[in-house]
Amino acid sequence: MSTTDLDNAAAPPAARRFTVPVSLARYGAALRTPRGMIAAGILLALTAIALLAPVIFPQGYDVQSRDRFLGMSTQHLFGTDEYGRDIFVRTVYGLRTDLALVAIAVPVSGVIGSLLGLSGAVWPRFGNLMQRVFDVIIGFPSFILALCVVVVMGVGFASTVVAITILGLPGFGRLARSGALEQQNREYVVAARTLGVSRRRILTRHIVPNTADPLIVHGAIFAVNAVFIESGLGILGLGVQPPQPSLGSLLNVGMRYVREAPTYPVGPILVLLLLALALSMLSDSLNERVNRR
Amino acid sequence: MLRYLVHKIPSVLGVTVVASMVAFALPRLAPGDPAVALVEGDADPATIEALRAEMGLDLPLWEQYLRWVGNLLQGDLGNSYLLNRPVSQLIGARMESTIELTVAATLLMIVVGLVFGILGGSRLTPWARTAVDAWNTFFIAVPAYLVGLLLILFFGIYNRVLPVSGEVAVLDDPNFGLQYLILPALALSLPAAATVSRLVQTSMLTNRGEDFVDLAVSKGVSPRRITTRHVARNSLGTAAVVVGLRIGDLLAGSLLIELIFARNGLGSLAVGAVQQRDYLLVQVLILFAVVIAILAQLASEITLAALDPRIRLG
16 A cells, blocks of 8 residues: 555545546647647747736837838838838737637637537437537538628627637537447446446546547637638628627738738738737647547 | 439429528518618608618518518519619629639639649659648648638739739639639639549559459550559549539638638629628528528539449439
């Protein structure tokens, strides 16, 4: 009998009940792959500059001047726009908007979708109904569905969040449902059931933790889509509205003035590509290391 | 096959019906009374009431819905109150542009997708393989509208090689029409082509490990012939399905592409209708898009079954 066993036995049950729901070691390993490291580095840098934007550029994104449509220079990294505002500052604030969108919409969509999927695995009837609902959502081409949301809610940040959330539901829901159904028939779950463990405990202790990994990886994949949905809506002029910048709306205005200022859209495009690249590299490395099949 | 189709009818119909309900519900969920929105300035309640009655807004919801669907099924798509023209006329006028773009993009997608797919599945020098892989990875990751923006910047602004805004009907003037068509069609097709070629490549690499390839090698068949006759040919079934699946995407993607290239297609009609709150038009366009997407998906499943005898639908 080793000391650790005694320690564990002596520990209060409340402390022992806490377990990390997914094995964090594999996430660490994913981040230590070359791709994961680059992705994490880019994302950290982008997040840091976006979070610190009010500190670095306390004057805000709406400072106008007479220097309209300047090209790229050391003073204005990405040039200036139609009101003489610094495009680099606006891009950083736009990145802030996009990151906020991803940080809100992706987890919300993930949690709601997973709950719907899990409930579907527990109550088969509800599950069948949800499958049909997901079929309908998938039947809509993604930007058409986003248009529907804009029709009902009007343009703006909120409707972009809702559009992304709805578009994400089928992916998360189906993954959660199939994962839970697969786990239900595993031997350890059957064993737990035979031992008389309650249904609720089986669900929370065994099934949920073991279906979480693919869902988290899918979240990283879906984050890329979320960024692209935002910028797509922005380009259509149906996303976040001026004067608040987002990467999409910057592209929309930038392409309008591209003849006066040929480098206007270049900065926002680069940042958008960088963000998308980092997110997809992250999802790739997570997919390799965490999603064991 | 017939059994499969019959089996599939409930789900296809179900999705279509629900989509029609969503499309029907949209203007009613949107803030504001459509009748009030149409009246210029202040109008007396009697006028508004009359307009409501004319639009059928005073009927119970289910009756409005049945009427709307009934009219749609009879080919009466209703009137756009803002533009004061029948919706069918508006759609008809814009259809040619969208079809032109989608057909051109589909052709390009097939050609580019197959060329890069077969290249990727062939024996290549390491450098060539890296190039093909990088091409595919980039275009799989990037959405069509970003490719469009990049094409506009490179070929329309920095080097003024091709027109990037507006259109000329190809049938009226093939020379100028194609010049206007080529960039939007490329933008729309390259991302889709990359998914096609990735799949063709994977399927070719799998086929290369099959016994019949080993047999051909041992018979002394030339490597080129093995690639074309034994490997590539067996991978085309996969390609056909993806192509079918992607056509629906292309149509949906044309929404954004039309807008950034300033083409007058259905996509820009839809976006304009949303911006101006022309709900009757929006409804029909949304339903139209969903039905086409569903049909494209169904068609590609059937194509697969027809091409590959190992797959039995049903």
